[in-house]
Amino acid sequence: MLTERQLEVLLSVVYEFIESGEHVGSRTLSKRYLTGRSAATIRNEMADLEEMGYLMQPHTSAGRVPTTRAYRLFVDTVLQRRRAKEQGNRELLDNLKAHRNGVEGALTFASDLLTQLSHYVGVAAVTQLKQARLAKIDFIRVDTSNVLLLVILEGGIVHHKLVGMPYDLSQDTLQDMARRVNTLAGHEWGEVRVMLQNYIMGELGRYAESCRKALDDLDKLMAGEHTTLFTGSLANLFNIPDFQDIGRFRALFSILEQEGGLVDLLRKCDTTDGIGVMIGEENDLPEMENCAVVLSSSSSEGQKTTLGVIGPKRMNYEKVISVLDKVLQELIDSPGENEGD
Amino acid sequence: MLTERQLEVLLSVVYEFIESGEHVGSRTLSKRYLTGRSAATIRNEMADLEEMGYLMQPHTSAGRVPTTRAYRLFVDTVLQRRRAKEQGNRELLDNLKAHRNGVEGALTFASDLLTQLSHYVGVAAVTQLKQARLAKIDFIRVDTSNVLLLVILEGGIVHHKLVGMPYDLSQDTLQDMARRVNTLAGHEWGEVRVMLQNYIMGELGRYAESCRKALDDLDKLMAGEHTTLFTGSLANLFNIPDFQDIGRFRALFSILEQEGGLVDLLRKCDTTDGIGVMIGEENDLPEMENCAVVLSSSSSEGQKTTLGVIGPKRMNYEKVISVLDKVLQELIDSPGENEGD
């Protein structure tokens, strides 16, 4: 185990490295953090810490740099101190839908806010769980050959899809259909789906083909754990020295740009409610070995809401965690009708 | 005016520079393009062309590089000559129809397609003009305090917005409202709007406040020339040598990332239907002095569809223009909006 002083040295290295971005040497520590001890003493401690896997040297005559293991320890220590302040995010969802204009508006707002405050990249996502409940379904005749299929879930998520129909259906017919289906409001999507399938096979005979296709699309959206994701501006990445190298930037970018990659990433971290941190190789993506992801999520009503910040491994974890807390709070507290621009 | 040979030299420089990305010297031209003439002769012509503002030297002992003026001439010449190219890409283009599914689906697909085919960045946008006509409006009760406002325009654009209501309205009441408003289907938004305003003031009395707010939001979307924009992946930019420099990349990125900037850009080029090209400084954005934008747009039914490709000034204009032609043609050819397959 680590001695008290080793811990002190280690955390100082991490802290200083997060500040400066450059390998930190024994002299710096001796002058700035552990004024009582000489550089030589600290050198010895650092050599030990390196052996234990907490530190590494980029090259022979350089100072030390924290390993993922060191970050992990650092974060856990920080989180430990913070844990008192942490609290449930239960109310998050209610406020999301109530006070901002639809789920999408709220999440766009949140991701922008996180981005601005953290100076990294904020993300916000909502995942429909299998338990998502239907609030309302509707079919709206657009013209002779097109019907708009509308699905609203409890929690405020809205899906719509234009479906081509081989025959013209009157609005009355459609309304009748909708009325029947809506008797299932409040039930989970799985049940609704089965009912719809039967209905289509049984009573809609000749329309079955086009309906089935629409239903399949809908299934793709809903049956799986479909996630809607909002990513803040990536502009901040340009200011981070870690990504000045175009190669690294590119790697990270390719992940962030394609929604799928990011959703996978979030899913990996999604273990528990509350705040979680994944550092470097801890997420399996090799492109993200220099990155860290801080997430905070909470679920209820068949959907799970996740807020997060993505930045360099050398991230200001304290700040990010507190920002995350704040935005969460902001979302919960915000009194009425403000729609984030 | 340019002599025949000067033109030949100039276009060769442009062509070669587009290929190689490096300043082109007299010897190269003599060997590869104008085998009849010696390097010295070509050098003289190039000196003249430089004086005329068509070419420039990055530094004293370097070959020549085209100026914006040269690209302009090149593009105009190319636009004149092109017409008879017919090849490839069939399979991909055929997919367009299959993937179409509402305006958004089609444009997402189109921008991706343009990105893939051009190897630059494809964009696709639809702008609602003032003449946009209402196809259908609907109010759908979600729960006691929320109504989903649904607006469908001729042309297939769908807007929806969740509106908080201070009082519970029954679906029947809402349906009645919708029925009245829908008598205006087929009319321009301007008229519909006035009618809605009156209706709200006259018959909806106590709900006026919340309705007005929703209506205002809707106006923001529709009364102005609102543009919905889809941008393809930016990943290709990493392969372009012109943007290897992180500074330039950043500048371009900042424009591409924020939707507003891009919309402004499109608007600038939106002069006429047909294909238009803006090269370097021709668009006023200093960030885009090394870029070119090729646009092709067509309007009908109260909406204007724009497809475009954004890439380096040193762009393969021939290819991009032909790609753009094809994709656009495909989009216009089937104006029936999703013909069910």
Added chain:
DNA sequence: TTTAGCACTCGTTATGCGTGAGTGCTAATA
């Protein structure tokens, strides 16, 4: 156990030099 001192390592920056691609100019040539 701690610290001062010293030799050593290695990345970074500056400097200098050779090379090659490309030019402009001039004089010879068709």
Added chain:
DNA sequence: TATTAGCACTCACGCATAACGAGTGCTAAA
């Protein structure tokens, strides 16, 4: 007169070398 060959000159680029400095490990003294 228009074209071309020849030549001196320029300048970016790559490479080697050297100086510098931040940092280390090790040893011996306090």
